[in-house]
Amino acid sequence: MDLKDLYRDVIVDHNRHPRNFGKLEPADVHADGHNPLCGDRLTVYANLKGEHITDVKFEGTGCAISVASASLLTEAVKGKTRSEVKELFDDVHALLTQHDASVDPARLGKLAALSGVREFPARVKCASLCWHTLNAALERAAEPVTTE
Amino acid sequence: MNAAVTAPRSATTLDVAAIRRDFPILHQAVNGKPLVYLDNAASSQRPKSVIEAISRYYEHDHANVHRGVHTLSQRATDAYEGARETIRRFINARDTKEIVFVRGTTEAVNLVAQSFARPRFQPGDEILISALEHHANIVPWQLLREQIGAVLKVIPINEQGEVDFIEFQKLIGPRTRLLALAHVSNALGTIVPVEKFIKVARQHGVPVLLDGAQAIPHTPVDVQALGCDFYCFSSHKMLGPTGMGVLYGKRELLEAMPPWQGGGDMILSVSFEKTTFNQLPWKFEAGTPHIAGAIGLATAIDYLEKIGMDRIAAYEHELLEYATERLSQVPGLRIVGTAPDKAAVVSFMLDGIHPHDIGTILDTEGVAIRTGHHCAMPVMEFFKIPATARASMSFYNTREEIDRLVAALEHTRQVLG
Structure with a gap:
């Protein structure tokens, strides 16, 4: 277990300087995500044009992994369609949980920096919270989602 | 430096x-480094003597308690009831009838909520807790609130993490039926000066439950000197096995409380028309208990007492x-x-x-x-x-x-x- 695999430079950077951080006003959809285990709380906002996500932002508090993951998410999904986001989430989920995940690194881009998380099972929920929250926003879910 | x-x-x-x-x-x-274990408030570790006592019990003495006429059952019963006496002495209870074995602090609080409070509290009756309680001393009272319409009142804490004694004196009143207080805060470590809270509660005729889970591993506890009515604690935070805990209750209060679980061991006789419940403390111990747990806890207490x-x-x-x-x-x-x-x-x-x-x-x-x-x-x-x-x-x-x-x-x- 190497700490540097978890806290890669990209992760540390996105934690220190989260991208697309703040409230999106007005936002077409938003959802709250909560990880009761560590107290992480995120809100993900998105604007949509047809099937395309035209803008996405997030705010909240969390550990380095959850903040960096959310920041990376906003960069990765902007401009993508709902179905592309779903595919990307599947890839990220595989990356976070499977050692033999056959995910094309080119498709993941910077998100590949999250691969170290799978060595730290207790932290998988931190990295996936923002994705579940975005999903809920896209489904216009009224209820807050949780990782439990 | x-x-x-x-x-x-x-x-x-x-x-x-x-x-x-x-x-x-x-x-x-x-992870390649000598372990430094600093999570004792969550659960302590066990000395060899506790681990060996449990093994020895299973290797030599195990049978069900209070049932058999055979030798092993007698040995198991003696060890189980002997553990009760060890615990009585450790917390200076008057009588082993006041020592009820439960699964842990959480179950002890729930037992008091369901068997002491629920049958006798009226809608609008108040239960007083503090703002630094563990969820185990919050949620059982909220369940009771749902069940009978009791009111939960919370004594605030200050920036240092101390329970506000002045506010407590304002909050306690004619509708207060129970004060349920942590002896030591698990999140902050605050030792609550429970003696002075108990004194005021006494003046109002309000019974007091103490959540002692974080106190009993670290400080001498004398339930008679404290003057509390209930004292709840867990074995696993004081070198003993998990799934084991103790509810101390004053005998007259426990006597008046109905059983909260029915089953074997908690009865004297059963027919389909009428069941006669067992005496204290077995009235509250339905089913085969955690015999090895009691033995392990008593051994842990022996270890703690040896050090002092x-x-x-x-x-x-x-x-x-x-x-x-x-x-x-x-x-x-x-x-x-x-x-x-x-x-x-x-x-x-x-x-x-x-x-x-x-x-x-x-x-x-x-x-x-x-x-x-x-x-x-x-x-x-x-x-x-x-x-x-x-x-x-x-x-x-x-x-x-x-x-x-x-x-x-x-x-x-x-x-x-």
């Missing part, structure tokens, strides 16, 4: 090296002072919970670094602490923080281990700072 050198040496004579040899689990490497609870408290206090001083020197570190009277628990925040990240990085250094809300989310809410990192010490911890903690925190700052 090096506080380890300049700090006064331990005034308490505790042979910690010898004590540590009694705890097999401490002698291992975690006064000496344990004194040594741990010195460790707390050392840890507080050393941690205060870590740049950006803020201790949450600064009551003058504390058990050996230090909850803290590190500027700009989430407690969860601290926990992960410390683990790679072999240092085990707890991070999160410590099952005390209202406490986190009060301090407007999502979580803390918490180092909680036991008498088998050393100053060198505190130094390892501090070094690992410096490392954390380098990784994420």
Whole structure:
């Protein structure tokens, strides 16, 4: 277990300087995500044009992994369609949980920096919270989602 | 600069090296580093004597209790009831009938809520708790609120993490039917001066339940001197097995309470028309109990008494002072919970670094602490923080281990700072 695999430079950077951080006003959809285990709380906002996500932002508090993951998410999904986001989430989920995940690194881009998380099972929920929250926003879910 | 050198040496004579040899689990490497176990408020470790007592029981003496005429059943019964006497003596209860075996503190509180409070409290009756309670001393009362319309009132805490005695005196009143209070806060380490709360409760004729889960491993407890009506604690925080705990209750109160679970062992006779319940304490112990758990807990108490609870408290206090001083020197570190009277628990925040990240990085250094809300989310809410990192010490911890903690925190700052 190497700490540097978890806290890669990209992760540390996105934690220190989260991208697309703040409230999106007005936002077409938003959802709250909560990880009761560590107290992480995120809100993900998105604007949509047809099937395309035209803008996405997030705010909240969390550990380095959850903040960096959310920041990376906003960069990765902007401009993508709902179905592309779903595919990307599947890839990220595989990356976070499977050692033999056959995910094309080119498709993941910077998100590949999250691969170290799978060595730290207790932290998988931190990295996936923002994705579940975005999903809920896209489904216009009224209820807050949780990782439990 | 090096506080380890300049700090006064331990005034308490505790042979910690010898004590540590009694705890097999401490002698291992975690992530390539010698384990530093500082998560004792979540659960302590067990000495060899406890592990061996449980093994010996299963290897030689196990049978069901209170049932058989055969030798093993008699041995198991003697050991189980002998454990009850050990516990009675340890907390200075008057009678073994006042010692009810349960699964843990949580079950003890629930038992009181369901068997003491529920049948006799009326809608609008008030239960008084404090803002630093563990969820185990909040949620059972909320369930009761749903069930019978009782009212839950909360005594506030101050910035140091002390329960506000002035506010308490304003809150207690003619509708107050129970004061349920932590003896020691698990999240902050505050030792609540329960004696003066109990005195006021007495004047109002209000019975008092103490959640002693965090107190009993670290300080002598005398339920008669305290004058509480119920005292709840868990075995696994005081060197004993998990799934085991004790409800102490004053005999006259327990006598008047109906059983809360029905089944075997809690009855004298059963017919389809009428069942006669067993006497105390078995009235509250339906089903085959955790026999090995009781034996393990009694063995843990033997171990604690051999060292002496006064000496344990004194040594741990010195460790707390050392840890507080050393941690205060870590740049950006803020201790949450600064009551003058504390058990050996230090909850803290590190500027700009989430407690969860601290926990992960410390683990790679072999240092085990707890991070999160410590099952005390209202406490986190009060301090407007999502979580803390918490180092909680036991008498088998050393100053060198505190130094390892501090070094690992410096490392954390380098990784994420």
